Amino acid sequence: MEQKKFTHLHLHTEYSLLDASGKVKDIMKKAKELGMDSIAITDHGVMYGCVAFYKAAKEQGIKPILGCEVYVAAKSKDIKLNDKANSTHHLVLLVKNEIGYQNLMKIVSTASIEGFYYKPRIDHEYLKNHSEGLIALSACLGGEVQSYHLKDNYEKAKEVALLYKDIFNDDFYLEIQNHGMEEQRKVTEENIRLSKETGIPLVATNDVHYINQKDSESHDVLMCIQTAKTVDDPNRRRYPSDQFYLKSPDEMWEMFSYVKEALENTTKIADQCNFDYEFHVSKLPEFPVPEGKTPSAYLEEICYGGLIERYDVFKDFLNKPLSVKEIVDYSKKNEKACEYVERLEYELSVINQMGFVDYFLITWDFIKFANDNGIPTGPGRGSAAGSIVAFTLGITKIDPLKYNLLFERKQRCAV
Ligand SMILES: [Zn+2]
Ligand SMILES: [Zn+2]
Structure with a gap:
């Protein structure tokens, strides 16, 4: 029987504060139970969960893939005005190697230090100059490509997709997700078409925000804390389904068996991501001393x-x-x-x-x-x-x- 391998490449941990509830150690235990051999961390706009995630994964013998779901301003990170043409979109970045890790740190830091406007934001130009060693995925419905699909603007979606393909030197993938939402069905269809037309590969993900399906309830309470609402408030912002959990490879294959390539690409991407921390090695720079002196x-x-x-x-x-x-x-x-x-x-x-x-x-x-x-x-x-x-x-x-x-x-x- 064919082995159904799948790597989660879009996953939020407890470090996506008030937005995801999965504790790093528990995520790893579950991943191990589900027979996974690699898994990515892509918290919103931050990397401070990476070390804990890395260590917990290693403890379980799972390969950690470091990453981040960053915010991209459509025009420029330097514009700090309410400007529709400069709206903020999601983008998933994954670290392939040491250079990629250095670049991701720069991206995430610059987004907070220079680009902060409601969210830590980066822009296309900055990404272009810091894309080496990174793989980009087009993210959820909040991704830039998908945002145009939602507006029925296929041509613009294609233009943006090709722009990202260029920024990331072909290391760009169109994400397809299925949390039971109507919009996702439409976007998935459009991304499949876009992939056929442009050659940009597909990748299947689940936007993991909690570990088990039953955790969707407590996650809902977490959302209430975030938005200062109560569970009785019918008009509060809530997740559209209970599908944002760590699905098994079988479940993922069941959902996307009609686009095998998108499932297989998760393994391909995982194989390309090989970054390891070197703990307890001094990274202190050498101080330049006058010639001839120690x-x-x-x-x-x-x-x-x-x-x-x-x-x-x-x-x-x-x-x-x-x-x-x-x-x-x-x-x-x-x-x-x-x-x-x-x-x-x-x-x-x-x-x-x-x-x-x-x-x-x-x-x-x-x-x-x-x-x-x-x-x-x-x-x-x-x-x-x-x-x-x-x-x-x-x-x-x-x-x-x-x-x-x-x-x-x-x-x-x-x-
Ligand atoms: Zn997202
Ligand atoms: Zn996400």
């Missing part, structure tokens, strides 16, 4: 420079070429100087051991920029408060030794 030598130099500027006992070294060795030699003959140098050396050795050299250089750099440009920075706290390295770098303004913070000297100095 980052730790550079950090040491800046610290010693800061030391002679900040402590009177080193004043003879001011306005001379910096020599770490001379300062260290001098400290062996001066108790106060020795205390400072010993503390600094100890801290630098810890920073080196822990691999935090670049972290300190980066922090030094932006605090210096702030100080040089009159941007207030506060006294400086955080994990390295009370550190002489932070003090000599100018990151903090409080002399840790003045308060003798938590440092037991080894008394190795000769004095």
